[in-house]
Amino acid sequence: MNRQISDTRYESMVYRRCGNSGIKLPAISLGLWHNFGHVNVYENSKDLIYTAFNNGITHFDLANNYGPPPGSAEEVFGKILKEDFKNHRDEMIISSKAGYTMWDGPYGDWGSKKYLVSSLDQSLKRMKLDYVDIFYHHRPDPETPLEETMNALSLIVQQGKALYVGISNYQAAEADKAIKILKDNGTPCLIHQPKYSMFERWVENGLMDVLSNNGVGCIPFSPLAQGLLTDKYLHGIPADSRVATSGVFLNERNITPAKIEVISKLNDVAKSRNQKLAHMALSWILKDERVTSVLIGASKPEQITDSIKALDNIEFSESELRVIDEILKSV
Secondary structure, X not given: OOOOOOOXXXXXXXXXXXXXXXXXXXXXXXEOOOOOOOOOOHHHHHHHHHHHHHOOOOEEEOOOOOOOXXXXXXXXXXXXXXXXXXXXXXXXXXXXXXXXXXXXXXXXXXXXXXXXHHHHHHHHHHHOOOOEEEEEEOOOOOOOOHHHHHHHHHHHHHOOOEEEEEEEOOOHHHHHHHHHHHHHOOOOEEEEEOEOEOOEOHHHOOHHHHHHHOOOEEOOEOOOHHHOOOOOOOOOOOXXXXXXXXXXXXXXXXXXXXXXXXXXXXXHHHHHOOOOHHHHHHHHHHOOOOOOOEEEOOXXXXXXXXXXXXXXXXXXXXXXXXXXXXXXXXX
């Protein structure tokens, strides 16, 4: 592909304000999760970043353990950033996280101040950055006091290692407490990253109201349910699919005849909207104005440009929403 920075990169992307902050994010953001570490071909990784950036995707989401192996996604991204995008760093929102197992021993996991500060220091070295734009606590810690975890996030901002902080995978009550602690510390919570899709709608039971009431943005991950909310599995399991090649996060047990029937009905609704099912699944999340952005993953550049087509139609009629809800009742 032609690796030149496009002069028209901001012309077609939609940008949404993140809660009550001064930050706007692209409606589609790129997560550098399962296909971006050393497991991927470096030149392909570079093509992914060029494709995203040239189409107005300014937000690149990472975590300390992304790869595989853990840490390699940040290493690869840092190398690409230094080689090709160092003059465009200020046009980007780069995020990282800590909260899952990263190194051996009692200090390499969860939510202690020791772990969070150490992990971000490692992430910055891997990416060759002075700071990240957003640093998240990746998941709640049932043992470490929430005050310690949130105070660590505030300290990181005070140290200049992150401009903003966020939380991920927090339930509504936990999120509400965390947001209030951060606010009292003078470090507002910018954003929450929950798992949300047509097949996983727990965020609608309180979390979205908590975020909206506190002026916090929302950026769902796994909007396509690991690929189930596409037409990929309607006629069997493709040889190059995640189920066939990995099976770690999605396997054959997830693809039941009942689930295929639901997917087929949703696909019919998408067709009636002149969309692919994947496009409809993304636009269904973005229909809610409280959602700032939605995270996609990609292993090929064309998957990025295809996902952006979801923005062509994010309006749903009341009848369409009723039909979709009726279909999803059996999930």
